[in-house]
Amino acid sequence: xxxxxxxxxxxxxxxxxxxxxxxxxxxxxxxxxxxxxxxxxxxxxxxxxxxxxxxxxxxxxxxxxxxxxxxxxxxxxxxxxxxxxxxxxxxxxxxxxxxxxxxxxxxxxxxxxxxxxxxxxxxxxxxxxxxxxxxxxxxxxxxxxxxxxxxxxxxxxxxxxxxxxxxxxxxxxxxxxxxxxxxxxxxxxxxxxxxxxxxxxxxxxxxxxxxxxxxxxxxxxxxxxxxxxxxxxxxxxxxxxxxxxxxxxxxxxxxxxxxxxxxxxxxxxxxxxxxxxxxxxxxxxxxxxxxxxxxxxxxxxxxxxxxxxxxxxxxxxxxxxxxxxxxxxxxxx
Amino acid sequence: xxxxxxxxxxxxxxxxxxxxxxxxxxxxxxxxxxxxxxxxxxxxxxxxxxxxxxxxxxxxxxxxxxxxxxxxxxxxxxxxxxxxxxxxxxxxxxxxxxxxxxxxxxxxxxxxxxxxxxxxxxxxxxxxxxxxxxxxxxxxxxxxxxxxxxxxxxxxxxxxxxxxxxxxxxxxxxxxxxxxxxxxxxxxxxxxxxxxxxxxxxxxxxxxxxxxxxxxxxxxxxxxxxxxxxxxxxxxxxxxxxxxxxxxxxxxxxxxxxxxxxxxxxxxxxxxxxxxxxxxxxxxxxxxxxxxxxxxxxxxxxxxxxxxxxxxxxxxxxxxxxxxxxxxxxx
Numbered sequence: 001x002x003x004x005x006x007x008x009x010x011x012x013x014x015x016x017x018x019x020x021x022x023x024x025x026x027x028x029x030x031x032x033x034x035x036x037x038x039x040x041x042x043x044x045x046x047x048x049x050x051x052x053x054x055x056x057x058x059x060x061x062x063x064x065x066x067x068x069x070x071x072x073x074x075x076x077x078x079x080x081x082x083x084x085x086x087x088x089x090x091x092x093x094x095x096x097x098x099x100x101x102x103x104x105x106x107x108x109x110x111x112x113x114x115x116x117x118x119x120x121x122x123x124x125x126x127x128x129x130x131x132x133x134x135x136x137x138x139x140x141x142x143x144x145x146x147x148x149x150x151x152x153x154x155x156x157x158x159x160x161x162x163x164x165x166x167x168x169x170x171x172x173x174x175x176x177x178x179x180x181x182x183x184x185x186x187x188x189x190x191x192x193x194x195x196x197x198x199x200x201x202x203x204x205x206x207x208x209x210x211x212x213x214x215x216x217x218x219x220x221x222x223x224x225x226x227x228x229x230x231x232x233x234x235x236x237x238x239x240x241x242x243x244x245x246x247x248x249x250x251x252x253x254x255x256x257x258x259x260x261x262x263x264x265x266x267x268x269x270x271x272x273x274x275x276x277x278x279x280x281x282x283x284x285x286x287x288x289x290x291x292x293x294x295x296x297x298x299x300x301x302x303x304x305x306x307x308x309x310x311x312x313x314x315x316x317x318x319x320x321x322x323x324x325x326x327x328x329x330x331x332x333x
Numbered sequence: 334x335x336x337x338x339x340x341x342x343x344x345x346x347x348x349x350x351x352x353x354x355x356x357x358x359x360x361x362x363x364x365x366x367x368x369x370x371x372x373x374x375x376x377x378x379x380x381x382x383x384x385x386x387x388x389x390x391x392x393x394x395x396x397x398x399x400x401x402x403x404x405x406x407x408x409x410x411x412x413x414x415x416x417x418x419x420x421x422x423x424x425x426x427x428x429x430x431x432x433x434x435x436x437x438x439x440x441x442x443x444x445x446x447x448x449x450x451x452x453x454x455x456x457x458x459x460x461x462x463x464x465x466x467x468x469x470x471x472x473x474x475x476x477x478x479x480x481x482x483x484x485x486x487x488x489x490x491x492x493x494x495x496x497x498x499x500x501x502x503x504x505x506x507x508x509x510x511x512x513x514x515x516x517x518x519x520x521x522x523x524x525x526x527x528x529x530x531x532x533x534x535x536x537x538x539x540x541x542x543x544x545x546x547x548x549x550x551x552x553x554x555x556x557x558x559x560x561x562x563x564x565x566x567x568x569x570x571x572x573x574x575x576x577x578x579x580x581x582x583x584x585x586x587x588x589x590x591x592x593x594x595x596x597x598x599x600x601x602x603x604x605x606x607x608x609x610x611x612x613x614x615x616x617x618x619x620x621x622x623x624x625x626x627x628x629x630x631x632x633x634x635x636x637x638x639x640x641x642x643x644x645x646x647x648x649x650x651x652x653x654x655x656x657x658x659x660x661x662x663x664x
Binding site for chain 1: 376377477491492493494521522523524525526527529530548549550551552554555557574575578588589592593605606607609610
């Protein structure tokens with residue numbers, strides 16, 4: 001029916017700030033402030049941005065791991081939540097949905113329980129969802145480990161016996177245990193060594209082909225996102241400022257923030273000449289109040305209108321969306 | 334040639350553990366000229382950080398020990414100095430920037446106090462004289478509102494700002510040698526670009542030599558004049574930065590360059606190095622890289638190759654670059 005697997009509209013997550021002896025709410029950290037993402041079946045959607053821009057919170061709010069403040073998400077045409085219309089799936093239905101939606105975490109040292117064997121870790125979901133008895137589940141987890149390039153006999157070992165790259169493979173095997181359709185990978189390779197990073201990426205790519213998966217790939221590394229993802233969203237302070245296919249974004253970045261982000265990537269060769277757009281200052285606090293564009297204070301091209309009006313995300317060409325007053329309006333950039 | 338800041342000769346640093354002892358750094362030689370940047374690249378566990386700690390005399394005792402070698406800093410052998418003498422050099426003429434700005438600063442002292450501590454020790458200034466100098470230092474590294482920052486605690490600053498404070502501290506005594514151990518790994522790309530730019534400026538301004546340790550070849554391309562590629566405690570390849578990117582000789586260097594994500598075209602599978610770094614207790618008999626090397630031959634598994642000079646400024650440790658006769662003689 002629809003080519004989209006998951007559609008999110010205007011999702012927001014505001015965390016309250018408490019202060020004073022009565023812990024009154026004195027403000028909100030707007031971690032995610034109105035993000036809309038549509039991810040097609042079989043696609044890898046990348047989410048990039050600096051730390052603190054809300055990429056991880058977006059990933060978690062999207063799959064209902066954190067309660068949303070606003071917005072709606074549909075998965076395969078089924079509404080997971082719609083805050084405005086006060087619709088939310090029941091806990092039971094959500095549990096069933098969790099089979100289809102899985103997550104790979106950033107830190108393979110923190111995300112595996114040190115007191116469980118690898119077999120227990122991988123098969124936990126299978127047993128929980130009563131898809132098989134424990135013995136069969138362990139057998140299944142052996143197959144999964146082999147699929148992820150580890151020996152099946154490792155089921156009786158504990159996580160500390162493995163290196164970082166191997167642990168991440170265990171994390172991937174766990175995510176695959178319930179035959180999911182959609183996987184949120186939150187910086188899955190940030191904690192790994194260079195030579196191991198490419199091994200894990202290769203594995204993720206093979207599994208996608210074999211099992212027909214769809215990924216949301218959260219990363220701060222533009223180089224990796226460039227070749228790994230089909231479409232990319234660039235986030236800044238809780239909003240997507242530019243979105244497009246990988247080619248569009250890297251050959252023709254339009255938003256000033258995307259431009260400076262791309263120019264900050266280290267050179268690939270010592271003789272390469274690269275013009276740097278060095279951003280001034282630090283990222284403003286996400287709890288501050290913005291009248292206009294959130295990037296105004298650091299933007300080299302800022303005009304008066306940017307401080308006054310919030311720019312909307314508009315489509316410049318097919319699939320390429322930008323939220324900047326100066327793009328497409330004939331403004332000089 | 335009188336301008337050599339640091340010469341390291343045949344440095345061997347070992348560790349004693351309950352499982353036996355091993356050499357984390359195994360016969361490393363290099364030198365750094367004044368005002369130049371030497372980059373050391375390698376994966377975790379290849380001995381790059383231990384090399385830098387050996388130079389600073391900060392190898393964890395009593396388990397770590399330097400068993401042989403020379404570290405000549407401006408002609409003086411640092412390994413022969415007593416601890417008080419070393420303290421006079423450390424933080425003064427040789428300074429270090431650590432990887433984690435979060436853990437390297439003391440959370441219970443104000444920024445100004447932590448910088449003043451160095452000035453009091455090495456430049457014998459009074460506490461009251463330090464504050465304006467601190468503000469000046471913070472201004473030099475491009476921190477916004479330095480007058481406020483001196484009275485703030487580390488937790489009030491962002492990662493990039495903390496790293497700048499670390500750099501300000503390292504530069505407080507105008508060191509001749511700056512050791513930067515993965516200074517930008519914990520930072521975002523945008524902040525990384527700012528910090529690298531800052532280090533480049535300071536290098537050209539004060540003729541400071543920099544030993545730059547990283548696993549990111551992009552940062553090497555950006556910063557280094559000469560490069561050492563390390564693997565399992567040994568130098569695998571040594572040359573200037575452009576040659577390394579133009580004609581890498583060692584299979585490990587080649588694989589590292591190829592596995593960089595920027596090099597891969599969309600839709601193609603990444604080239605990856607199979608396997609992992611060998612455990613220090615279970616080193617292969619021959620070349621340490623042989624089990625992961627696509628080009629390994631019988632001799633690679635049997636005997637360790639020596640570092641061989643291919644041209645005056647290009648050395649490589651690989652059997653491929655030995656003639657058949659030389660290989661036979663060695664067996």
